[in-house]
Amino acid sequence: MPIVTIDPLKQTLAKTYRRVPLRAVLTVPLVLQIIGAVSLVGYLSFRNGQRSVEDLANQLMSEVGYRVEQHLDNYLAIPHKINQTNANAIELGILDVSDFPLAGRYFWQQLQVFEPASFIQFGSKQGDFIGAERLKNGAFAIEIKNAQTAPDKYSYAADPQGNITTERLGFKQNYDPRDRPWYKAAQKAQQPTWSEIYQFSTDTAVRLGITAVQPFYDEEGTFQGILGTDIVLSQLGDFLKTIEIGESGHIFIVERDEFLVATSKLSQPFLLDEGKAQRIKATDSDDPSIRSTVEQVQERFGRLSAIDRPQKFSFELARERQFVQIFPLSEGRGIDWLIAIVVPEDNFMERVNTNTRTTILLCLAAALLAILVSLVTARWITKPILRLNDAAKDIAKGEWDKTVTLKRKDELGQLARAFNGMASQLRESFNTLEERVEERTFELAREKEKAEVANQAKSTFLANMSHELRSPLNAILGFTQILLRSPNLNPQEQENVSIILRSGEHLLTLINQVLDLSKIEAGRIALNEKSVDLYRLLDDLEDMFQLRAEEKQLTLDFERDARVPRYIRTDEVKLRQVLINLLNNAVKFTNAGGVMLRVALSGESFEEIQSEQPPVPPNLEETEKQDGGKTVNLHFEVEDTGMGIASEELDCLFEAFVQTQAGKDSQEGTGLGLPISRKFVRLMGGEIDVRSQLERGTMFLFSIRAGVTDARALEERGKIGRRAIALEPNQPRYRILLVDDRATNRQLLVRLLNPFGFELQEAENGKNAIAIWERWKPHLIFMDMRMPVMDGYEATQRIKVTTQGNATAIVALTASVLEEEKAIILSAGCDDFMRKPFRENDIFAVMSKHIGVRYVYEDLAPQETTANGEELDAISPEKISRLPFEWANNLESALRQGDLELIATLVEQIRTEHPQFAKIVTHYAEQFEFDKILDLLAESHQERNYESDTL
Incomplete structure (x- = not known):
């Protein structure tokens, strides 16, 4: 008979496996998994801490950079304002620079008002000089040089009224202002500019500074001298020291040629050499952080002048990571500096390292505990294996009381006890099933509540985003409307500004798209019908898109059937938005050929209507509304010769945030235009459809139901195009208070209202507004609601709580789009509510409504x-x-x-x-x-x- 042989290697492996205890088979893989999981958790914890620190550092540095940049913008603007004010005073005869005592006292008074200024001066073309200086001890000095009497400049102490005393503080021999850096800088630029940084000519202290200068010319245009205002660099350093940025973070300002301007570490950015200030290059600084930061910038960007936008990076210094952000600062008159913010990672890592150590210790403890539990469990589950089969069959029959009765202390005995525990748990599971269902129901309810909270957070975010975008749009649209009032614009310029205005309003509409989608999803959007001039609406759209079409060498045709009524009643905003969305897509995705918009009556194709010669009197498909008016179905078609849409993409075309392949390739759009358009069309009683072929073009078709009205109804609605040009005579001089923390918004209202002769005052917060109201008693207050120091809500409540305050009309101006905020504002005491961006007619209308202002209007249609x-x-x-x-x-x-x-x-x-x-x-x-x-x-x-x- 044949002899059966077994591979010796397989025999050896089989014997080895038989010798391995079951406990080891169960515990070793589990222990390895636990160790791996603990190690991974510890590593991820440390890495997440590092990422969080980096994000926190970047956010902190961005915020600090914004604060420094804002402060410097305001700080550096003041000297030029002082120079311009002095130039105006000289031109008006208020200031006579040849009268040294008068001019010295005038400059002294300005030093009391403008904190940043350390020296205000004037040097004439003949070599005369007059200036007022803020001394380091807080006192003031008047410096005079009369070129006709002496070649020297003398410094005298000023009394508390700014008059020149006989106390001489010092003098400069053979002083000529025309040789000073500030004088030469203005002569070279021939316009307002900044001097280079130089050492001030003073006997009181060694100081480096920079001078804002402005040449002055008389009425005949003859050069007379230079006006100058000094600021001391140490003031910039003092400001930087006040900014807290971690325990050892710091800020410094450097010029493009690497010379330090100011730093939050050094007291002065220069060295003294025999009484003369020697400026320090950043690469020569004793501070290794400053020196290494500039060297890193040079290594990464080549040179400092190459930085034209904010940059951020990190580097190693003494085995410690440093986070750096660089911001360029340029105010347009010669200042070209860089702001550098440096924060060591160690400022933030102490807490992270502590947490990491704690996490590692907890993981190790959990690992040890898990290993011990695994050992105990391995012993517990091995005993009942020999009886497992029989016991499992009994349990399968529903005999839940069956257990494995095996009294052994090895692995099989432990397995038997584990099986008994499993049987007990099954029995308890059936007994407690209803309780678990209730617990699950409670968990689902809690998850629903979390989802509702998340949805509310989304709405709050969208509202805040809209607020931040509406504020600058308010200035854009407002100043555009003011430009339209200018009589100096020719018709072409008037048309260009009008197109800018309409495009700005279109941008505002795009901002509202996201909010509209949110409202649509919540079922809170409604139809706002009013009388509309359809022809004018179509003409405006044609003007808006004509330039874009010409830029792409496309034809743009608007065709309108003669039987389409001119005056209809519908939601003009939503109809305009639908047409803009469709026309915008058509122009964007068409590279050759043209775009056409057709308007006809619903129920007939446009080609059929055009082929009828001559057209018969219209038989509109009219239906009676509940109020007895007439309605008509209008049909719109937007067709292009563009790239078309693939058939497989048509089904998802109207889904939110979904774009076609062409849209993705163009990297434009949000995928919201068409979904919102469909919602609007359905809201107006119609439906939208699309027909398209690749490389042939696309046609969007939709119909809406609109009321039929006439010109008389539209005129009753508001005198289309009427614009106020003056106030009617025999009216009081109305006092208007403008309250807004943004200067551009106040300036917009000043530019709008000042030509009408209103008395105007401004306030940048609610606290100042209350002080002006108590003193000035304005007739009406335009109140912004979000402001620092004191917001508009508190200011309105404090004013309205008084008897005099009830006689003052307060109109809230806000960029918020939340309807619920309107109720809050009115409940605070405001008499009316206006959203930014506002239109000039809205401002005039609300003034007429609340304080009775009457206007003279321009003619609508010139002869x-x-x-x-x-x-x-x-x-x-x-x-x-x-x-x-x-x-x-x-x-x-x-x-x-x-x-x-x-x-x-x-x-x-x-x-x-x-x-x-x-x-x-x-x-x-x-x-x-x-x-x-x-x-x-x-x-x-x-x-x-x-x-x-x-x-």
Whole structure:
């Protein structure tokens, strides 16, 4: 018989496995997993701590950099304001720089007001000099040099009233201001600028500083001298020392040529050499942190002048990581500095290292405990294995009381006890199933509550984002409206500014898209219907997109069926937004060909309507509203010759945050335009659809239900285009207080209201507003609600609690978009509520409403004249409606074909019965303004429809 052989290696392995205890098989892998998990947790804890420290350091440095930059912007602006103020005073005759006592006292008074200034001076072209100096001990000195009497400059102490005393503090021999760096800098620039950093000429102390200078010319334009205001660099260092940035972090300011300007560490950024100040280069600084930081900047960016935007990085110094952020500072008049913020990682790592050590100790303790538990568990689960099969079958039959009865102390005995425990747990699980269901239900309810809190946090974030974006838009739109008032703009410039205004309003609408989507999801968006001039709306959109189309060499055509009513009642904002979204996509994704917008009546294709010659009187698909008005279904088509949309992408086209492949390639858009457009169209009683072919183009189609109205209803709504140009006579001089922490917002209202003759005062916070109100008693207060020191809520409450305060109208100005905040503002005592950005007509309207201001308005439609100078009288729609219907259709056809001879023939046919209309048509035809004639014919159709409906 054959002999069966077994591989010796397999025999050896089988014997080895049989000798390994079951306890080791169960415990060793578990122990290895625990050790690995503990090590991974400790490492991740340390790395997360490092990342958190880096994020915290970057946030801290960004905040500190912003504070330093804001302070320096304000600090460096003051000297130039002082110079300009002095120049104005000289021009107005208030300040006579040749009268040294008067000029010295004038400069002394300015030093009392402007803290940053240390020296205010004037040097004439003849070599005369007068200046006032703030001494280091807090006293003041007046310095004078009369070139006609002596070549020296003398310094005298000033009394508490700023007058020159006989106490001489010092003098400079052969002093000539024309040789000083500040004088030469102004002569070279011939405009307001800064001098280089230099040592001040003073006997009281060695100080480095910089001078803001401005050349002064008389009325004939002849150069007279230089105005200057000094600031001391030590003041910048004192400010930097006040900023806390960790335990050992510091800030320093350096010029592009590496010379230090100020630092939060050194008392002065210079060395003394025989009484002369020698400036220090950052690379030569005794401070290793400053020196190493600049060297790192040079190594990474080549040179300091290469930094044109904020930069951040880190490096090792003495085996310690340093976080660095560099900010460029340039105010446009010669200042070109860099602000460097350096924070050692060790400032933040102490707590992280402590937490890491604690985590490691806890992990080790948990590992030891887990190992012990695993050993005990391994012994506990081995005993019942021999009886496991029988016991499992009994339990499978539902006999929950069955247990493994094996009295052994080895692994099998432990397994038996484990099995008994499992059986007991199963029994308890069935008994406590209902309790667990209730616990799970409670957990689900808690998760739902967390989701609602997260949703509320999202809404708060969106509201804050909108607030921060609306504030600068308020200035953009406001100053654009002020520009439109300027009589110095030619028509082309007027049109350009108008396009900027409309584009800014479009940008505001885009900002609102995200909020609109949130409102749509919450079911809180509603329809706001009002009378709308549809033709004007379409003309505005054509102007808005014409420039973009021309830039891409595209044609942009707007076609409108003559039977489309001009005046409708719908939500103008939502209709405009839908059209802007569709036109914007069409222009953006079209590189050749053109874009077309068509408007017709619903129920017929646009081609069918255009093919009808001549059109019959409109049979609008009108339905009665509950209020008895008429409605009509309007059909819109936006077609382009762009790249098209793939068929597989059409199904998800209207989903939020979903973009087509073309949109992703362009890296533009948010994916919200089309979803919001669909919601708006449905809200207006319609539906939107799309047809597209790749490389052929795309067409979006939608219909809305709109009410039919007439021009009279639109005029009653608000006098379209009326703009206030002056105040009516015989009114009191109204006092208006402007309260806002942002100077640009106050400046906007000042520019808007000042030409009307209002008395205006400003306040940057609620505390100052209350002080001015108590002293000045304004008629109306425009109150910003978010301000430092004291916000608008508290200021309004304090004013309104008094009897006099109830007589003062307070209008809240806020960039918030939350409806609930409106109720809070009104409950605080405000009389009215306006959102930023606001329009000038809104400001004038609220003033008229609350304090009775009356205005003079400009004419809406200036009288047009023919080429011979004859005035063109306006023709009422009623007169236009009396034109022969067939003749009007023939004229419309001739206009669309551009047949000038046929137009002239048709005009002669009605000249006898309608001379004024014939003159108007002739004038517009000669100017090739066919669209204006078509608008008149459209009004005749509209008026004829209105009269037939009335009958």
